[in-house]
Amino acid sequence: MTSPTHTRITVEDSGGGPSYDVLVGHRLLGELPELIGPQAKRVAVLHPEALAETGQVVREDLEAQGYEAIAVQLPNAEEAKTVEVAAYCWKALGQTGFTRGDVLVGVGGGATTDVAGFVAACWLRGVRWIAVPTTVLGMVDAAVGGKTGINTAEGKNLVGAFHPPAGVLCDLAALESLSAHDYVSGLAEVIKAGFIADPAILEVIEKDPEAACRPDGPYTAELIERSIRVKADVVAGDLRESGRREILNYGHTLAHAIERNERYNWRHGAAVAVGMVFAAELGRIAGRLDDATAQRHRSVLQAVGLPVTYRGDQWPKLLETMKVDKKSRGDLLRFIVLDGLARPAVLEGPDPAMLLAAHAEIAA
Numbered sequence: 353m354t355s356p357t358h359t360r361i362t363v364e365d366s367g368g369g370p371s372y373d374v375l376v377g378h379r380l381l382g383e384l385p386e387l388i389g390p391q392a393k394r395v396a397v398l399h400p401e402a403l404a405e406t407g408q409v410v411r412e413d414l415e416a417q418g419y420e421a422i423a424v425q426l427p428n429a430e431e432a433k434t435v436e437v438a439a440y441c442w443k444a445l446g447q448t449g450f451t452r453g454d455v456l457v458g459v460g461g462g463a464t465t466d467v468a469g470f471v472a473a474c475w476l477r478g479v480r481w482i483a484v485p486t487t488v489l490g491m492v493d494a495a496v497g498g499k500t501g502i503n504t505a506e507g508k509n510l511v512g513a514f515h516p517p518a519g520v521l522c523d524l525a526a527l528e529s530l531s532a533h534d535y536v537s538g539l540a541e542v543i544k545a546g547f548i549a550d551p552a553i554l555e556v557i558e559k560d561p562e563a564a565c566r567p568d569g570p571y572t573a574e575l576i577e578r579s580i581r582v583k584a585d586v587v588a589g590d591l592r593e594s595g596r597r598e599i600l601n602y603g604h605t606l607a608h609a610i611e612r613n614e615r616y617n618w619r620h621g622a623a624v625a626v627g628m629v630f631a632a633e634l635g636r637i638a639g640r641l642d643d644a645t646a647q648r649h650r651s652v653l654q655a656v657g658l659p660v661t662y663r664g665d666q667w668p669k670l671l672e673t674m675k676v677d678k679k680s681r682g683d684l685l686r687f688i689v690l691d692g693l694a695r696p697a698v699l700e701g702p703d704p705a706m707l708l709a710a711h712a713e714i715a716a
């Protein structure tokens with residue numbers, strides 16, 4: 353048997369919280385018991401319907417290691433990010449007698465790990481949890497950094513907690529069963545990392561967009577690892593988003609409004625793609641971003657098949673939803689824009705005419 357190969361990226365917390373590792377590679381599930389630790393008696397494996405078999409395999413492995421393990425099946429995708437689903441999980445933990453020494457494992461995409469982390473953050477006011485992301489988006493973004501949460505009728509991620517995992521296992525083999533649509537959707541957050549901090553990501557994708565869209569492509573590990581490093585670096589300095597962490601929200605102000613408007617039938621990554629074009633245009637119209645870099649957003653996103661436009665008749669509704677974005681302060685809308693490639697900054701209270709002009713650039 354060959355030994356497991358993986359890359360280890362440590363996520364620090366300059367605020368004094370514990371650091372943890374993100375492992376990227378193959379055959380990583382064997383690392384779970386060490387992460388769970390000897391103090392745990394019970395483990396709950398939260399997984400989406402689509403990964404029912406994986407959830408059972410992980411549960412059985414943990415049983416074989418001596419833990420009392422339960423599998424808790426969640427709905428797929430955003431349907432899991434509700435208070436009702438969280439309550440269902442807490443009920444399962446209560447009925448199993450989960451104590452503060454016990455551990456949750458979230459196996460799935462970003463929606464699953466967001467819920468798993470949130471359930472763990474609230475149960476007994478905070479228990480240990482481990483993320484096993486199975487989508488590109490989960491690996492490069494959702495599972496790293498400790499943002500956990502659920503949606504409410506009024507908007508996306510409006511209820512949540514900062515509760516970092518004890519470890520993150522990114523087993524690249526999981527990506528092989530992902531639909532092409534979900535794979536590409538995750539690339540939006542990879543491209544985001546490229547624009548806000550690591551332009552080499554953009555060069556890798558632009559060199560061979562077709563290869564970037566394949567789990568067995570030559571750049572998969574590099575793109576995932578580079579993006580995780582961007583996220584790890586940002587959250588290390590600002591876990592609770594009191595400043596620099598806001599740059600990770602590039603494209604998200606409009607994206608979250610689109611997702612809500614589409615009743616979450618659009619994937620998060622697809623909405624972020626449109627949101628980034630909007631933010632780039634806003635920066636350009638505000639005189640902060642050059643034309644070529646704004647246009648580069650469209651070309652790289654389109655090269656991998658991500659959308660860059662959205663129906664033009666929805667603007668009043670989108671504007672209304674954007675007001676409850678977490679970056680807003682009072683009546684002031686705040687956007688992350690670029691002052692140049694890898695130079696993210698905040699644009700506060702843009703003129704309504706400017707917003708309208710940026711919207712015209714993405715309106716289909």
Ligand SMILES: NC(=O)c1ccc[n+]([C@@H]2O[C@H](COP(=O)([O-])OP(=O)(O)OC[C@H]3O[C@@H](n4cnc5c(N)ncnc54)[C@H](O)[C@@H]3O)[C@@H](O)[C@H]2O)c1
Pocket residue numbers: 400401402403427428429430433460461462463464466486487488489490493494495496497498499500509526527528529530531534537538541619620621
């Ligand atoms: N917490 C954060 O910092 C953060 C960061 C980025 C995104 N997010 C959140 O992540 C969510 C999006 O995550 P996503 O894009 O991973 O989507 P997702 O979790 O909705 O997963 C997409 C679909 O793929 C299925 N799936 C997952 N893994 C699979 C696999 N290996 N094979 C086959 N099917 C699989 C899921 O069941 C789901 O149906 C959004 O809710 C977004 O808000 C959170």
Ligand SMILES: O=C(O)C(=O)C[C@@H](O)[C@H](O)[C@H](O)COP(=O)(O)O
Pocket residue numbers: 493497499508509541593597598600601604678
């Ligand atoms: O980790 C962060 O910080 C991010 O903003 C990453 C985003 O990609 C992610 O979608 C996050 O969930 C958005 O956070 P929100 O606070 O705007 O809901």
Ligand SMILES: [Zn+2]
Pocket residue numbers: 493541604620624
């Ligand atoms: Zn995101």
